[in-house]
Amino acid sequence: MRKGLVSTLFVFCFCPHLARADTPFPANCSVPVPDISGWETVQTSRVEFRISDYAVAYLGLDVEYAEYRNPDDPREFARVVSRHIPIIPARPAIKDRQLFRETATALYTQMVERNRLNELDEKTDPILFVRWRTKEDSRTGKDMKDGDVDIWFLRPSGECLTARNERVGVQFMTENVGNGKPRNVFVGVKYQVGDIYHILKVDRRDLVQLMGEGGK
Amino acid sequence: MTGYRFLAAVVSVSVFMGGCAGKGINIDPGNPVYKPKSEFELNYGFFITRDERKIFDEIVMLEEFGKFEKHFWEIRDTDPNTPENEFKELIDGRLQDIKNEIFGTDFDIPGTRFDINGGLKGDLARVYLLWGAPDPGNKERLPEGTYHTELMVWYYFDATGRPLFRFLFYQSFEGRMRLFRDHLPLLSWDYLFDPLSSPLRVISNRPAITSSEELANVWYELERDDPQWIFRSALFEFSPYTDWVMEGGNNKNRFGALDPPEPASLTAEKFKPTILGQPNIPEGTELFESGYHSFLPAYLRTSASPDNPTFLMLTILRKNLDWVKQENEAKPYATNLNIRISFQNKKTRKLTEFVSYFRFELSQAEFDKRDDKGELFGVSVISPLTLQYFDGEKLGPTLGEMMKQLEPGEYVVNIYLQHTITKKYNPWREEIVISH
Numbered sequence: 190m191r192k193g194l195v196s197t198l199f200v201f202c203f204c205p206h207l208a209r210a211d212t213p214f215p216a217n218c219s220v221p222v223p224d225i226s227g228w229e230t231v232q233t234s235r236v237e238f239r240i241s242d243y244a245v246a247y248l249g250l251d252v253e254y255a256e257y258r259n260p261d262d263p264r265e266f267a268r269v270v271s272r273h274i275p276i277i278p279a280r281p282a283i284k285d286r287q288l289f290r291e292t293a294t295a296l297y298t299q300m301v302e303r304n305r306l307n308e309l310d311e312k313t314d315p316i317l318f319v320r321w322r323t324k325e326d327s328r329t330g331k332d333m334k335d336g337d338v339d340i341w342f343l344r345p346s347g348e349c350l351t352a353r354n355e356r357v358g359v360q361f362m363t364e365n366v367g368n369g370k371p372r373n374v375f376v377g378v379k380y381q382v383g384d385i386y387h388i389l390k391v392d393r394r395d396l397v398q399l400m401g402e403g404g405k
Numbered sequence: 406m407t408g409y410r411f412l413a414a415v416v417s418v419s420v421f422m423g424g425c426a427g428k429g430i431n432i433d434p435g436n437p438v439y440k441p442k443s444e445f446e447l448n449y450g451f452f453i454t455r456d457e458r459k460i461f462d463e464i465v466m467l468e469e470f471g472k473f474e475k476h477f478w479e480i481r482d483t484d485p486n487t488p489e490n491e492f493k494e495l496i497d498g499r500l501q502d503i504k505n506e507i508f509g510t511d512f513d514i515p516g517t518r519f520d521i522n523g524g525l526k527g528d529l530a531r532v533y534l535l536w537g538a539p540d541p542g543n544k545e546r547l548p549e550g551t552y553h554t555e556l557m558v559w560y561y562f563d564a565t566g567r568p569l570f571r572f573l574f575y576q577s578f579e580g581r582m583r584l585f586r587d588h589l590p591l592l593s594w595d596y597l598f599d600p601l602s603s604p605l606r607v608i609s610n611r612p613a614i615t616s617s618e619e620l621a622n623v624w625y626e627l628e629r630d631d632p633q634w635i636f637r638s639a640l641f642e643f644s645p646y647t648d649w650v651m652e653g654g655n656n657k658n659r660f661g662a663l664d665p666p667e668p669a670s671l672t673a674e675k676f677k678p679t680i681l682g683q684p685n686i687p688e689g690t691e692l693f694e695s696g697y698h699s700f701l702p703a704y705l706r707t708s709a710s711p712d713n714p715t716f717l718m719l720t721i722l723r724k725n726l727d728w729v730k731q732e733n734e735a736k737p738y739a740t741n742l743n744i745r746i747s748f749q750n751k752k753t754r755k756l757t758e759f760v761s762y763f764r765f766e767l768s769q770a771e772f773d774k775r776d777d778k779g780e781l782f783g784v785s786v787i788s789p790l791t792l793q794y795f796d797g798e799k800l801g802p803t804l805g806e807m808m809k810q811l812e813p814g815e816y817v818v819n820i821y822l823q824h825t826i827t828k829k830y831n832p833w834r835e836e837i838v839i840s841h
Contacts, residue, residue: 249699272699272700273698273699274682274683274684274698274699274827274828274829274830275682275699275830276680276681276682276683277680277681277682278678278679278680278681279678279679279680279681280676280678281676281677281678281679292483293483293484293492293669293672293673294669294672294673294676296483296484296485296486296669296673297485297669297670297673297677298673298677298678299486300485300486301677301678301680302678302680303486305680305683312698312699313698313699314697314698314699314700316700343700344702345702345703345704345705345831345833346702346703346704346705347697347700347702347703347722347725348702362834364747364819365749365754365756371754377832379834386834388832388833388834389832390821390830390832391682392681392682392821392823392828392830393745393747393819393821394745395681395682398681399681
């Protein structure tokens with residue numbers, strides 16, 4: 190695998206089936222998560238990173254909702270990060286130099302991936318819920334944050350953490366796969382609120398298997 | 406065209422016409438399927454694979470043809486993610502190009518026409534339909550000389566810039582540009598000037614070559630007219646890649662450039678992606694899942710030192726585990742978890758990995774009380790220090806023993822807890838100091 194090809198991506202998709210906002214959150218939060226049923230999806234991206242030319246790891250979904258119930262005040266927003274079983278679709282390399290075969294195979298792979306991801310989208314666990322409001326800055330005319338930012342976060346233990354105006358850290362994680370050599374690859378994403386973190390990560394054995402298949 | 410050529414043309418056209426009698430769509434022209442089937446054959450005949458041909462030739466009803474045509478295009482759609490069939494659009498575009506005689510005003514090969522070269526069933530159309538137009542500058546014509554016939558080459562390059570194919574066309578005696586197929590297997594003067602086997606016979610404008618001298622005349626004229634070996638390269642080699650032939654590939658390790666292309670969906674099936682990380686739940690498994698879809702919550706305790714038995718202790722609420730029903734009266738429920746713990750020395754970067762597996766089993770009473778908040782019934786505890794290394798094949802030392810071998814220092818510890826079949830998981834990353 191070429192190091193230079195390792196990159197992180199957030200690919201935006203607009204999936205109609207995600208345009209629902211009935212995502213559950215652990216019921217044990219001291220402050221209940223706001224009911225966002227009926228909210229509409231502003232945008233959806235996947236939590237993913239590229240492992241090689243032939244493989245991308247998908248870890249979860251990052252969904253931003255906006256409230257449209259009150260047309261006079263569409264200023265309340267919520268962001269939900271959810272996780273699913275991490276998968277790594279790996280496309281085999283075609284070595285017959287027929288570009289159209291490679292292209293067609295890539296597109297069919299895309300379909301298989303999309304179908305599998307659509308299935309996973311139905312089976313996600315929310316781990317982070319952030320709510321905020323905006324108001325118009327009278328000087329610039331642009332939107333600015335208005336008031337507190339409320340956070341609900343799923344601890345690794347399954348308990349709920351609630352916080353207000355804390356920074357939500359997002360950090361890509363690497364691990365060494367060089368067997369003694371300094372070769373690190375992306376393995377996951379770490380979300381952090383205060384000292385508490387929640388990691389989304391691929392199974393290292395899948396990664397090692399992928400690396401073993403010709404260093405793709 | 407020379408006098409020889411005209412005579413030969415008359416003879417060959419007669420033979421051609423005679424040979425064609427009774428061929429084509431072998432059904433009654435009054436049959437409603439005759440016209441669409443004939444048109445399909447004319448336009449897309451080069452794309453019908455051998456297996457499809459057997460079916461196509463047997464079609465005598467319009468309904469059968471409709472089904473065949475629908476399936477034919479469905480499996481060729483190069484992008485199943487869109488409602489359009491990109492492959493059909495591509496080929497129909499090329500058909501339109503042929504009808505529009507796009508090479509008539511082409512900068513590289515002006516005056517080249519499909520209609521006088523066999524139309525949709527000619528060699529030019531066949532290459533064009535299968536491969537499209539070569540990029541500008543990659544096709545050239547060489548006018549007829551004293552000894553050689555008119556020639557034309559179409560070069561196709563791969564992504565590395567190396568020629569993938571060199572299609573060489575020559576003007577045959579019936580006046581039509583035909584594809585040169587008699588490539589010399591090796592560059593040998595003996596073969597080149599052998600009147601029986603030389604490829605130069607095909608591109609000579611004499612109807613019969615009987616001597617090496619005549620072949621030498623063709624060659625020397627080519628040397629003069631083709632100093633850059635553009636045409637002569639195509640005479641010797643169709644493709645520098647040994648897995649490419651002009652026709653007669655097997656779609657596995659030998660590919661025929663003029664063979665009907667393998668439908669995209671069949672290629673994709675052969676090269677289908679591997680999706681790593683998928684749950685692996687055996688059929689018939691009776692599974693009692695936790696409320697989570699991907700999460701396996703657990704409390705991790707990292708306090709104290711490796712000598713402390715509670716170091717890296719994991720506590721899991723049983724209600725948060727997926728349980729599988731098993732054939733065991735005393736313990737009818739089981740869950741299997743993989744655990745991987747790696748230690749990376751922050752200074753030396755040395756990685757030490759520990760993997761193991763463990764299994765919890767519950768009686769019916771324990772299972773029924775798995776939601777209890779009480780410590781005794783609702784909780785399962787893992788103490789990895791006492792677990793033995795097991796990677797699925799070989800056993801090794803316990804984690805405690807392994808950790809005693811670690812050099813003192815600061816370590817990044819990665820822990821990955823995963824249900825073996827549902828793949829629900831929980832990772833941690835902690836930093837610890839080991840000082841024996």
